[in-house]
Amino acid sequence: MNAPLVAVAHGSRDPRSAATIRGLLDVVRSVRPELDVRTAFLDLSAPALGDVLDAVHSDGHGSAVVVPLLLGHAYHASVDIPTAVSEAQERNPLFRVRTAEVLGPDQRLREAAWRRLLQTGADPDDERLGVVLAGAGSAHPPANRLVADVAETWQRHTAWAGAVAAFAAAADPDVPAAVERLRAAGARRFAVASWFLAPGRLPDRALERARESAPSPLLAETMGADRGIADLVLSRYDAALETPGQQPRLSRVG
Structure with a gap:
């Protein structure tokens, strides 16, 4: 059984934000329908990352891959996500969580922003x-x-x-x-x-x-539910699965 993909976005009080993220993950599911894809947020939107990881474990899965829907590597990727993952693993010691790289930099992001601009x-x-x-x-x-x-x-x-x-x-x-x-x-x-x-x-x-x-x-509109970004999400998931012994690291970013 494939490890579920837990995609985590920043979150927003604006309901358009969560709707757009869910639309993007619908594209991910359409590309790989056999994969269990779940949505999580760091703040201001539900469900929270820790709650989703607990649910994955409760559903009988022994592992999960967290894919940050973040365009660059800053505080959220360096602190917030590793903290939530570590806390989930403390609650569920036999549950293994791998954390993928953030989405950027990648040519598929540049292409998505370019397409929106040309529109x-x-x-x-x-x-x-x-x-x-x-x-x-x-x-x-x-x-x-x-x-x-x-x-x-x-x-x-x-x-x-x-x-x-x-x-x-x-x-x-x-x-x-x-x-x-x-x-x-x-x-x-x-x-x-x-x-x-x-x-x-x-x-x-x-x-x-x-x-x-x-x-x-x-x-231009935000990048949103773009097929190229869906492919990027899946490539980050695959790369995390292929990294031996990968564990989240907690670091401080000013």
């Missing part, structure tokens, strides 16, 4: 277009660097006036500052791409600031 009508050959790639922002610099790397790659491979990463919280630049940077580079039309998996407070903040800063910007 707005953004033209890669538009020399007057400035694109803001909006992400959540983190106190962990490598997570922000990942978003900036994607924006820089887009700029190199398009005719745009520029592409700049911006953050809704915890990091600079914010969306208005990114728009001003693009305007100084010659942009006269603007688009906002989404480095978010699901809707919620931070994506809404980024879009609101874009509307305040730019005239009629093109606004």
Whole structure:
């Protein structure tokens, strides 16, 4: 019997967020219907990760694989998930839990964000277009660097006036500052791409600031229930199963 896949997302008070995550996992199930796929959240949404792991154990499974639905490796991946996993294993000492890598960096994330952006009508050959790639922002610099790397790659491979990463919280630049940077580079039309998996407070903040800063910007949807991301979730699951002796590690991230 395959170990259940427990996909854990951040969680949000916005009901659209959990609905989007569940939609993504429906795609995962459609790709691999024989796999037991369960949904969990770290905060603000139910069910909690620890409760889902307890349920998997109660259902008679001896193991599970936790796949973080996180775009980068920061505090949630380094502290919150390992803590919940360790506590679940203390409650159920014979239950083995493997933790997969976070989703990013990966080409399939970049492709999903790109597809959503093109759906707005953004033209890669538009020399007057400035694109803001909006992400959540983190106190962990490598997570922000990942978003900036994607924006820089887009700029190199398009005719745009520029592409700049911006953050809704915890990091600079914010969306208005990114728009001003693009305007100084010659942009006269603007688009906002989404480095978010699901809707919620931070994506809404980024879009609101874009509307305040730019005239009629093109606004991309979150990556959501994308087949490429579903494939990525499954590849993280498979890789965790293939890693011998893998155990979660708890570390502190500022």
